[in-house]
Amino acid sequence: MKFNWGTGIVIGIAAFMIFILQYVIRVQMYARYDNELVTEQYYQKEAEINGNRLKQENAVDLGENLYVKTTEKGIEVFFPEHFNATEINGRVSLYRPSNQAFDQTIPLELTSNHLLIPKSRLVDGRWDITIDFTYKNTAYLKQQILVL
Template sequence: MKFNWGTGIVIGIAAFMIFILQYVIRVQMDARYDNELVTEQYYQKETEVNSNYSKQQNANKLADAFQIKTTSQGIAIYFPKDFNPQEIKGTVSLYRPSNQAFDQTIPIELSSNYLLIPKSRLIDGRWDISIDFSYKGTDYLKQQTLHL
């Protein structure tokens, strides 16, 4: 067989295609490159967008009375002082974008208007926190990204 420009181009294209295919296969098989969904119930969450918007508007009306802060002890959540802590019901969801195994959902059970999530339950890095609670029939939702 005679080696010329056409043969070289075909061999080059074939080698490139093999390289790309082996790379795609390796990424799909290797657990280090896991492609996790943001949430398991993606479509259900998408249908809740309108109700979440009204909850977020309610939380925005609370302004500075409702805050989320990072401290040396962990994540501190301050509820409004005029709220009765026993009547606040809901959940705190902690989402770790880099690893789904660290995601947590914590029920809100308060004796004061302050909730502390200890740093011992969290690892350093980025956390997306979502606080969904109700007080006297009004629903609230606050979402924030924190870095520990």
């Protein structure tokens, strides 16, 4: 058989098709390439987004009194000093975009206006933190992206 440019093009196209097919099969079969949804209840989450706008405005009104920072100890959340810590109810959600297995939800049971999430509970990288709480029948929501 004579090898010419037409045969080369056909072999090149076939090799490219085999490469693409093996890549697609690998992505679908191996857990390492898992392509999961951000959340299983995405329709419900979309409806919640509209209701969260008022909560976020309330949190913005608190200004610098409600803030989150990363330290060597972990993630520290500071609530306003004029709030009575025992009347703060809610939760802190930690979302890890790269791996759903690391997501955490921590209920707020405070004795002071400071919450420490130890670094031993977290892995390095990006975290999306959501602080959703109520104080004296007023709802607050703060969302922030942190990198450890």
